[in-house]
Amino acid sequence: MVGYKFMGKAHAHAYRDIPFYFDSDATPVLQGIAGRDEAGVREAARRYGFASYETDWRRLIDRQDIDVIDIVTPNNAHAEIAIAAATAGKHVVCEKPLAMTLDEARQMLTAAQAQGVVHMLCHNYRFAPAVQFAKRLIQEGRLGRIYHVRAQYLQDWIMDPSFPLVWRLRKEVTGSGALGDIAAHILDLARFLVGEFREIVSAVETFIEERPLGEMTSGLNASLSPNIEGNQTGQVDVDDATAFLAHFENGALGVFEATRFAAGNRNGNRFEINGEKGSIRWSLEDMNWLEVYFTDDEPGLQGFRRVNCTEEVHPYAGAYWPAGHIIGYEHTFINLFKELMDGIANRRDVEPNFEDGVKNQAVLAAVERSAMSRQWVRVAEM
Numbered sequence: 001m002v003g004y005k006f007m008g009k010a011h012a013h014a015y016r017d018i019p020f021y022f023d024s025d026a027t028p029v030l031q032g033i034a035g036r037d038e039a040g041v042r043e044a045a046r047r048y049g050f051a052s053y054e055t056d057w058r059r060l061i062d063r064q065d066i067d068v069i070d071i072v073t074p075n076n077a078h079a080e081i082a083i084a085a086a087t088a089g090k091h092v093v094c095e096k097p098l099a100m101t102l103d104e105a106r107q108m109l110t111a112a113q114a115q116g117v118v119h120m121l122c123h124n125y126r127f128a129p130a131v132q133f134a135k136r137l138i139q140e141g142r143l144g145r146i147y148h149v150r151a152q153y154l155q156d157w158i159m160d161p162s163f164p165l166v167w168r169l170r171k172e173v174t175g176s177g178a179l180g181d182i183a184a185h186i187l188d189l190a191r192f193l194v195g196e197f198r199e200i201v202s203a204v205e206t207f208i209e210e211r212p213l214g215e216m217t218s219g220l221n222a223s224l225s226p227n228i229e230g231n232q233t234g235q236v237d238v239d240d241a242t243a244f245l246a247h248f249e250n251g252a253l254g255v256f257e258a259t260r261f262a263a264g265n266r267n268g269n270r271f272e273i274n275g276e277k278g279s280i281r282w283s284l285e286d287m288n289w290l291e292v293y294f295t296d297d298e299p300g301l302q303g304f305r306r307v308n309c310t311e312e313v314h315p316y317a318g319a320y321w322p323a324g325h326i327i328g329y330e331h332t333f334i335n336l337f338k339e340l341m342d343g344i345a346n347r348r349d350v351e352p353n354f355e356d357g358v359k360n361q362a363v364l365a366a367v368e369r370s371a372m373s374r375q376w377v378r379v380a381e382m
């Protein structure tokens with residue numbers, strides 16, 4: 001594993017939990033973790049249960065006892081590490097967004113395909129049982145033709161103007177703002193559930209353009225204890241908020257919104273899909289539930305039903321607890337890495353992978369181009 005803070009913790013925890021719940025075809029062994037700060041990475045290795053640590057990720061890639069490289073660094077380091085890992089014949093799992101640019105994403109896919117390694121992109125929200133169940137309902141045609149997909153990812157953690165210019169607000173490290181950080185998740189969910197994007201028109205906004213220099217001490221949870229470095233300030237050069245409309249290849253119409261300025265919304269990742277025979281709704285902050293409406297329900301009893309997706313019949317749910325014994329955020333990662341382990345053991349493709357990463361990155365690029373040109377942009381032209 002390269003990096004060890006927010007996602008480092010989520011991933012390490014998930015690898016360790018897999019054998020508790022699943023008979024996966026391979027069991028992860030936490031062999032080595034890399035970070036630049038020796039005291040920090042030593043402590044991460046101890047806490048997360050890694051057998052060893054390195055202060056340069058290249059040393060991990062050189063090691064013969066490592067089969068998989070997991071990239072949980074900020075976005076500007078994804079491509080270099082992934083390409084080096086794949087070229088060395090290691091399987092690669094990478095956090096989202098796959099890359100800084102579409103060109104980088106394509107190079108990562110090419111490197112992974114050239115070596116025939118298993119590659120995976122960490123869009124963990126696909127792996128909530130309720131989301132997987134929504135996918136099954138749509139695939140079975142239970143909603144019929146899809147008319148609408150509307151999705152929002154609403155947060156509020158950078159609204160305070162004195163909150164520092166953390167890496168997620170610096171283009172050279174992050175690539176884009178709310179767009180690549182959180183719109184990436186909802187557009188991935190839309191591709192997973194509804195299909196491919198055809199064209200996009202967008203608008204982006206940066207509300208607070210200058211902030212004190214500084215970083216968070218650890219993960220997003222520490223947003224209330226940021227580290228301010230002196231009196232200097234710097235320019236925010238990414239979007240604080242992004243909104244876009246989309247036409248899908250299958251004729252669906254999409255409305256998307258991602259912002260970190262929606263006061264009161266801590267992690268409001270939600271979607272609603274409307275088809276000719278019904279609708280489904282999901283929200284991360286209530287992630288065990290799927291709301292479902294069918295137009296052919298008996299008159300007088302029509303309405304959204306709330307389904308608790310913790311029954312045996314719901315994907316992945318049976319691996320955990322009896323029905324109604326709910327699961328949480330961390331289980332999305334356990335489910336994702338269970339698929340990775342099975343893919344590696346059986347040398348088969350897993351999803352979402354770097355191909356999805358390239359397709360997602362093309363949508364991100366189209367959103368950026370449209371915001372600049374104020375025109376509709378076809379994703380295929382990216």
Ligand SMILES: NC(=O)c1ccc[n+]([C@@H]2O[C@H](COP(=O)([O-])OP(=O)(O)OC[C@H]3O[C@@H](n4cnc5c(N)ncnc54)[C@H](O)[C@@H]3O)[C@@H](O)[C@H]2O)c1
Pocket residue numbers: 002003004005006007008034035036057072073074075077095096097122123124181218219220
């Ligand atoms: N799937 C999700 O829901 C989700 C959630 C949060 C973050 N992410 C993604 O995960 C990645 C990491 O985000 P985070 O929130 O964990 O960030 P973070 O700031 O909490 O942790 C980043 C880690 O990378 C390390 N690092 C930075 N540059 C490095 C380098 N060159 N070599 C080695 N280590 C380096 C840092 O020291 C730190 O340990 C980002 O790509 C982000 O977009 C995904």
